[in-house]
Amino acid sequence: MMVNGGGLLDQRKDIVEMKHANKVRYVRKPIKKKYRSYKKTKDPKVLRQLFDSCRQVFKGPGTVPPHSDVDKLCSILDKMRPKHVGLSKSMHFFKSESAVKGAPRVAYTTIYQCDEFSICIFFLPANAVIPLHNHPGMTVFSKLLVGKMYIKSYDWVDHHPMPMPPCSQLRLARLKADGVVKAPCETEVLYPTRGGNIHEFRAITPCAVLDVLGPPYSKEDDRDCSYYKDLPLSHGEESESDNLRWLEEIGVPENSKMDRIEYMGPQLIEFKDGVYIC
């Protein structure tokens, strides 16, 4: 969910490097051990496969990958496990479900980013929330690697006989998803106009979500992130069974603030003639 200078993450002014031990962090020693077993797996370069496919699939702003390319990326992401990005379910973060003081903060790390796509991981402590937000003009693949979370998502309804409300800040949307997902699970895909482009994550247990965004957020390219509050239709407007809600754009919520941490998994290193993993 991020790119240079824009997006859900970078637009925040208060991003800080994670320094405190009581939150998510990669641990060098265990990860080195993991790397050894990682190299022995039958498919040791899953991250490289993901990267290569992203390069082929994402053609830049204004484009949406065709079904065949979406299937290709999903097939790679579906087989991705925590170890492929240097994580382990045994890490302290994923075992810690005790309540924290104040609202639990989400952390993120970026594996790779360019103009066409970005690959990042979000870490949600138990009870943390990534509030309802959109992905303008973007196709986003979300793979829950660890944990259990509640996902709610909406798509805009632009052509509907419903009279517009007096408040122009409200826009009609239809509920697309409203349920719990638990890792390991299949990859969720959202598109610019369908698939649940506006979504909210609520962690039930500590979670790690691998996100691939194409193109990434960009204020310069008019793909900034907006936040919303969902409101029920008023009595007499429409039956709730149609899953219609009003979405009201709001300012950046306090609980949307995230901490940036260093990525310590297999590195994608760019050379003149290509990208390698080490």
Ligand SMILES: [Fe+2]
């Ligand atoms: Fe998102």
